[in-house]
Amino acid sequence: MIRQLYQRLLGPVTLVLLALTIWLGVWVTPPDKVQGNLVRLLYVHPAIAWVALYVSFGTATIASALYLWRRTRSWVADRVAHCAMEVSVVFIILTLITGSIWGRPTWGVWWAWDARLTSTAILGVLALGYLALRRANDDPTLRAKRSAVFAILAAINVPIIHFSVQWWKTLHQGATVFTSNRTLLVHGSMAWTLLISFVGFTLLFFWLLRARYRLEVARERVERATLDAALSQRQREGAL
Amino acid sequence: MPNAEPLDLTPVAPPKSPSRSRWRSMGVLAVLVIAVVALLSQGILHSLNYFETVDQALAHRAKIGTEVIRLEGVVKPGSIERTSKGASFVLSGTEDRQVFVDAHGSPPQLFQADIPVVVVGHFTSATSLDFDGSQIMVKHTATYIAAHPGRVKAPNGTSR
Amino acid sequence: MIRVAWLVARKDLRIEARSRVLLWQVVPFGAMALLLSGLALGPAHAGDSSAGPGLFYLVVLFVALLMINRSQVIESTPGTRASVATLGLDPAGVFLGKALALAIELWVTGLVLLAGTVLVLHTALHGAILALPSVLVTLAGLACAGTLYGALTAGGEGASTLLPVLCLPAFAPLLIAGERSFSAALGHGGLWEWWVIVLVALVAYGGVGILLYGVLEES
Numbered sequence: 199m200i201r202q203l204y205q206r207l208l209g210p211v212t213l214v215l216l217a218l219t220i221w222l223g224v225w226v227t228p229p230d231k232v233q234g235n236l237v238r239l240l241y242v243h244p245a246i247a248w249v250a251l252y253v254s255f256g257t258a259t260i261a262s263a264l265y266l267w268r269r270t271r272s273w274v275a276d277r278v279a280h281c282a283m284e285v286s287v288v289f290i291i292l293t294l295i296t297g298s299i300w301g302r303p304t305w306g307v308w309w310a311w312d313a314r315l316t317s318t319a320i321l322g323v324l325a326l327g328y329l330a331l332r333r334a335n336d337d338p339t340l341r342a343k344r345s346a347v348f349a350i351l352a353a354i355n356v357p358i359i360h361f362s363v364q365w366w367k368t369l370h371q372g373a374t375v376f377t378s379n380r381t382l383l384v385h386g387s388m389a390w391t392l393l394i395s396f397v398g399f400t401l402l403f404f405w406l407l408r409a410r411y412r413l414e415v416a417r418e419r420v421e422r423a424t425l426d427a428a429l430s431q432r433q434r435e436g437a438l
Numbered sequence: 439m440p441n442a443e444p445l446d447l448t449p450v451a452p453p454k455s456p457s458r459s460r461w462r463s464m465g466v467l468a469v470l471v472i473a474v475v476a477l478l479s480q481g482i483l484h485s486l487n488y489f490e491t492v493d494q495a496l497a498h499r500a501k502i503g504t505e506v507i508r509l510e511g512v513v514k515p516g517s518i519e520r521t522s523k524g525a526s527f528v529l530s531g532t533e534d535r536q537v538f539v540d541a542h543g544s545p546p547q548l549f550q551a552d553i554p555v556v557v558v559g560h561f562t563s564a565t566s567l568d569f570d571g572s573q574i575m576v577k578h579t580a581t582y583i584a585a586h587p588g589r590v591k592a593p594n595g596t597s598r
Numbered sequence: 599m600i601r602v603a604w605l606v607a608r609k610d611l612r613i614e615a616r617s618r619v620l621l622w623q624v625v626p627f628g629a630m631a632l633l634l635s636g637l638a639l640g641p642a643h644a645g646d647s648s649a650g651p652g653l654f655y656l657v658v659l660f661v662a663l664l665m666i667n668r669s670q671v672i673e674s675t676p677g678t679r680a681s682v683a684t685l686g687l688d689p690a691g692v693f694l695g696k697a698l699a700l701a702i703e704l705w706v707t708g709l710v711l712l713a714g715t716v717l718v719l720h721t722a723l724h725g726a727i728l729a730l731p732s733v734l735v736t737l738a739g740l741a742c743a744g745t746l747y748g749a750l751t752a753g754g755e756g757a758s759t760l761l762p763v764l765c766l767p768a769f770a771p772l773l774i775a776g777e778r779s780f781s782a783a784l785g786h787g788g789l790w791e792w793w794v795i796v797l798v799a800l801v802a803y804g805g806v807g808i809l810l811y812g813v814l815e816e817s
Contacts, residue, residue, distance in 0.1 A: 227584075228584040229585045230582050230584070231583045231584065232548065232578060232579075232583075233548065233578060233582075237582060240582060303547045303548070304548055304576060304578055305546065305577070306545070306546025306547075306573075311488075312488035320767045320770065323763070323766065327760075327764045330760055330763050331751070331764060334751065334756055334757065335753075343814070344750050344751075344814060347750065347814060348750055350810075351746075351806065351810075355767075366487050366488065367489055367510070369489075369575060371577070371578060371579060372579075372580045374580040374581070383580050383582065385582065385583055386584055387584075388584065462599070462808075463809055466805045466808050470801065470802055470805040470806070473801045473802065474798065
């Protein structure tokens with residue numbers, strides 16, 4: 199029953215939170231002392247980046263690790279890894295786009311080859327590589343295994359991205375939320391709106407993941423049915 | 439052969455993987471962790487920094503020469519002058535270390551006094567402290583503060 | 599593991615010695631690519647030795663992708679994988695053997711290309727000699743990474759076109775560190791720090807290969 203409730207409420211709650219984020223971000227929260235109204239991208243870009251790097255890529259990595267470990271190996275884990283990685287590609291691309299839109303008026307450039315941006319772009323290439331690798335193998339077991347290994351190798355990039363602003367001097371700002379001394383560097387209503395945006399976009403990821411997973415299950419069912427029909431046809435032809 | 443004993447074809451369980459391979463895996467993991475920690479702890483990766491601060495640039499002035507670099511510093515209040523080519527200003531480091539910058543091209547929207555900027559360019563000569571900039575980028579901080587605190591009222595009615 | 603590595607490396611090198619693909623195809627391709635890159639610089643920059651390290655590693659990248667693909671094609675010949683599985687060879691040993699053979703082949707090609715950068719791109723000879731150890735270590739790192747990623751794509755559809763997509767992000771730190779250490783040897787920057795990065799990358803890819811190659815070979 200809880201599962202049904204979750205499935206029914208996930209979509210509406212996500213939409214409400216995202217609508218609330220937009221309303222608060224555009225009309226209620228004040229402009230920033232330095233950035234003025236450019237700060238309103240604060241309620242979009244960091245949340246999307248959080249989902250891209252940690253939630254979606256993290257889900258794909260954990261599911262891949264679960265698949266590789268014999269005790270937890272299952273097709274569910276493989277499907278979750280694949281679907282999460284597809285959603286991750288979308289969020290990584292959105293991270294780079296929203297970042298560029300924010301960077302142009304604030305930094306003065308659309309793009310800079312600093313450690314944070316470069317490593318994020320590399321993560322995008324790795325995620326696309328994962329999807330390309332999945333299409334290269336027809337054998338489901340081989341495909342699942344190789345993709346899982348590749349996802350785990352690719353995940354090495356995530357802590358590099360996270361710590362890049364601490365390890366190196368970058369044009370990209372340092373952490374606002376996950377600072378090393380756990381101080382939140384955003385104040386008042388901006389902080390609350392930021393939190394709501396994080397929750398909203400995280401739920402959006404799970405909503406998209408669930409939809410993609412159901413699509414994948416349906417696709418496999420159709421594929422099996424097609425194969426069964428083709429085999430039956432061949433058997434009938436053989437019997438004649 | 440008529441009296442040969444029947445072959446025993448019962449499947450045999452595979453041998454257990456030797457514990458030696460488990461020790462090897464742990465050893466390899468330990469070496470990996472040590473190597474990465476050693477790399478990071480030595481601060482060796484500073485060469486991947488996007489820019490040199492004013493302090494660093496002045497400390498390595500002789501080595502930099504007239505090489506193109508990215509120079510980072512805070513724009514000194516009162517030093518900005520708009521020129522026909524762009525703008526000139528002073529970049530401050532720590533303890534009164536300063537570099538005069540003559541930059542070409544329009545500065546970005548957020549360019550102002552007391553803000554960190556990164557300037558791409560080169561020193562005008564091997565010993566000069568004047569910097570010829572071709573591009574200005576603003577490096578905004580990670581702190582976000584409301585511009586007009588009085589407009590946002592706290593739930594108890596006081597202004598913040 | 600070492601015995602198996604040596605066995606596999608000798609097998610791969612023997613195949614290479616008989617087929618001579620490296621000698622007649624890969625090395626000429628590398629030399630031609632180096633020559634063309636020198637031409638592409640144009641008269642204004644053709645004598646600029648600072649471009650040497652970057653162009654050297656760009657050509658090394660192309661050559662490495664060809665050789666990694668070739669290394670995996672050898673494993674894909676009918677019966678090879680089944681033989682390896684039946685013999686119960688240690689996968690870590692197989693990985694190290696293939697990486698070692700690939701590294702030796704890359705070293706041979708790398709030496710030819712290094713000579714090419716001195717002749718064609720006017721890189722200083724003493725700088726190239728000073729850069730030789732870092733070049734060898736970088737190529738060994740590329741061999742380890744390439745063997746691992748080659749196993750990921752082996753036998754699949756479009757393996758030869760998929761390999762560059764998967765390898766490039768993995769090669770990036772090695773290529774950057776290799777190029778910077780080569781430049782440092784020519785007098786532009788600190789040599790020691792890039793050496794450390796290259797060594798750590800070599801250890802990292804070697805270690806990960808030893809741990810994960812067996813998983814990839816199970817099928």
